Amino acid sequence: MAFTASDICKIxxxxxxxxxxxxxxxxxxxxxxxxxxxxxxGYIPGIIHALYIILKY
Incomplete structure (x- = not known):
């Protein structure tokens, strides 16, 4: 799975x-x-969830 520039910005x-x-x-x-x-x-659970959503879709 290759990352695009938009994926890196989202991360x-x-x-x-x-x-x-x-x-x-x-x-x-x-x-x-x-x-x-x-x-x-909590800030850390929010980050984990956001990364999960971005990397899943």
Whole structure:
């Protein structure tokens, strides 16, 4: 699986601001709501979820 420049940008956004990375990958939906909740509860779970979403799709 090759990474494109947009994937690398999404990963950088996911580390800096996890909901933004998820929004860029999946749009506004259930994944974004889950990520916002995880980011509020703890920054690291939000990052892990965002990276999972970006690398899965």
């Amino acid at each position: 950088v956004f996911a580390v800096l601001l996890p909901p933004l990375g998820v929004f860029l990958e999946r749009g506004c939906g259930g994944d974004l709501c889950i990520n916002i909740l995880l980011t509020i509860l």
